[in-house]
Each structure stands twice: as C-alpha cells, then as structure tokens.
Amino acid sequence: MTERELPIHHRAEDPGGRVWSFGSVTxxxxxxxxxxxxxxxxxxxxxxxxxxxxxxxxxxxxxxxxxxxxxxxxxxxxxxxxxxxxxxxxxxxxxxxxxxxxxxxxxxxxxxxxxxxxxxxxxxxRVLRRYLETQVAGETLWVLNLAHLNALEDWLGAKVRERGPQPGLTMMARLPRWMKASTNREKVLRGLAILRERAEKEGIDE
Ligand SMILES: [Zn+2]
Ligand SMILES: [Zn+2]
Structure with a gap:
C-alpha cells in the first residue's frame, strides 16, 4: 500500500442532501x-x-x-x-x-x-452486505458508492466545516460523533483511503 497524503484541507461546506442522494448505486x-x-x-x-x-x-x-x-x-x-x-x-x-x-x-x-x-x-x-466497509476506531465505516466516498472525504478532511444552504438534518449533520471527532480525523480518512483502494482494485467505477 502506497502511503498517500491524507486529504486534510481547510474548509468545507455541507453539500446538503441525504445519504441516498450521493450516487445512484450501492x-x-x-x-x-x-x-x-x-x-x-x-x-x-x-x-x-x-x-x-x-x-x-x-x-x-x-x-x-x-x-x-x-x-x-x-x-x-x-x-x-x-x-x-x-x-x-x-x-x-x-x-x-x-x-x-x-x-x-x-x-x-x-x-x-x-x-x-x-x-x-x-x-x-439492507439484505446484501455492503461492499465498501471497514473498521475504524472500533466502529464500522461504510460508503454506498464513490460519490458518497468523495463527499465524506471532502467533509471529514476539512478542519472547518460550515453549514451549507440546506437546513435540517442533512447526511453530514447526521454523521455519528466518532466520525466527526477531530481526534479521529486521520483514522477515518485512512479508512476512506482503504475503501478507495479496494474500490479501484475491484473495478468499482461509480
Ligand atoms: Zn468455510
Ligand atoms: Zn458475482
């Protein structure tokens, strides 16, 4: 596994939407x-x-x-x-x-x-096991597809996370606390990198 730099960046805005609005497949x-x-x-x-x-x-x-x-x-x-x-x-x-x-x-x-x-x-x-799933800090980190992965990576990699134009409980607002904790940022991003690598290896393209 090549050590890639973790995508930590300064600021991200909540893109809004619920979990199913990221990509159309699981x-x-x-x-x-x-x-x-x-x-x-x-x-x-x-x-x-x-x-x-x-x-x-x-x-x-x-x-x-x-x-x-x-x-x-x-x-x-x-x-x-x-x-x-x-x-x-x-x-x-x-x-x-x-x-x-x-x-x-x-x-x-x-x-x-x-x-x-x-x-x-x-x-x-709900019946079939999700493919893009891994353990992070004793919790299960999963994504439905690449659009979901990209959105999480962008949001969780940001040091400052800002509310977007969409009010209420967006997917980002609903993320569990362990995922959003700054102390877990590196672990979570590494977990997402593992999922991305697995996706690439399996020919997952969306
Ligand atoms: Zn067996
Ligand atoms: Zn098969």
Missing amino acids: WVHCPECDKAAKSDGSTVSCMHCGYTTVPDLKPYSDKWAYPTSSNPLCSHCRKPLDRRERPTAREIDGKLFVRICCEHCGETEDYPASPGSPPSGGRSW
Whole structure:
C-alpha cells in the first residue's frame, strides 16, 4: 500500500442532501461470488460472475431461501454460516438449495434450503452486505458508492466545516460523533483511503 497524503484541507461546506442522494448505486457483496456487485435498489448485478437478480419483483419471490439447518456449518471449514434469507435459491432435482459463500474461508457451496421471501419493500442493500466497509476506531465505516466516498472525504478532511444552504438534518449533520471527532480525523480518512483502494482494485467505477 502506497502511503498517500491524507486529504486534510481547510474548509468545507455541507453539500446538503441525504445519504441516498450521493450516487445512484450501492456496491454490495455478490450473493454468488462475493465480489463487488452493483445494486440500484431493485436489481443486483455482478460484473464478475454475471449474476443478476430482481429481488423486489413478485415473480422472483420464490427464488429467495434460507438454509434449512438451524445451525448451518460451512462444509469446508465447519464454521457457522449465517441463516439470513438470500435471493439465490435454485432447484436441483426438485430440492431447493441456496448458494452461500463462507465468510470465514471463502468457499462457495450449495446448501439445502427452505423457501423464503424477499424483504418487504426490500431495498436490496439492507439484505446484501455492503461492499465498501471497514473498521475504524472500533466502529464500522461504510460508503454506498464513490460519490458518497468523495463527499465524506471532502467533509471529514476539512478542519472547518460550515453549514451549507440546506437546513435540517442533512447526511453530514447526521454523521455519528466518532466520525466527526477531530481526534479521529486521520483514522477515518485512512479508512476512506482503504475503501478507495479496494474500490479501484475491484473495478468499482461509480
Ligand atoms: Zn458475482
Ligand atoms: Zn468455510
């Protein structure tokens, strides 16, 4: 990792807007290959493995499933798998399976599954794990996409932060205290730099 200078600068103005107004996509872990997939709120598509889904639309609801076992274990490393519902069910010889990539060892496997249902009013990013996420000062720092990352970097890198023209609880006003603390500035900016590097490596382009 090349040591880049942290983007600390003097002053920034709150651009206004809420978290969803930064960019139009959310990068999530692909449910099939675990690499970066793009979610636009109703569909998820992965440029790595070609996986695509429409989890919010009714005709696809039977594709959702969760592992039948009450205590599912990875068949490779025997560590526990999480049981959340996933939009990746498939039928093999009349039996339902769900494909899970183990977060401990990274092996992907089909597991016996029971039919599930898509999250109600489901925004897929609530179900799929966000891709651009890292730990900073014991907290989870995440961004939805590059526009979100750029905005945070600009705002949190500023020594003086000024209210913008938009009143009320903008995204910047709602940021948690640990993120805004000047004592955490360098850690948070370093965290954002890590996310940017990961985005570049994965071909995340928006
Ligand atoms: Zn994929
Ligand atoms: Zn495993």
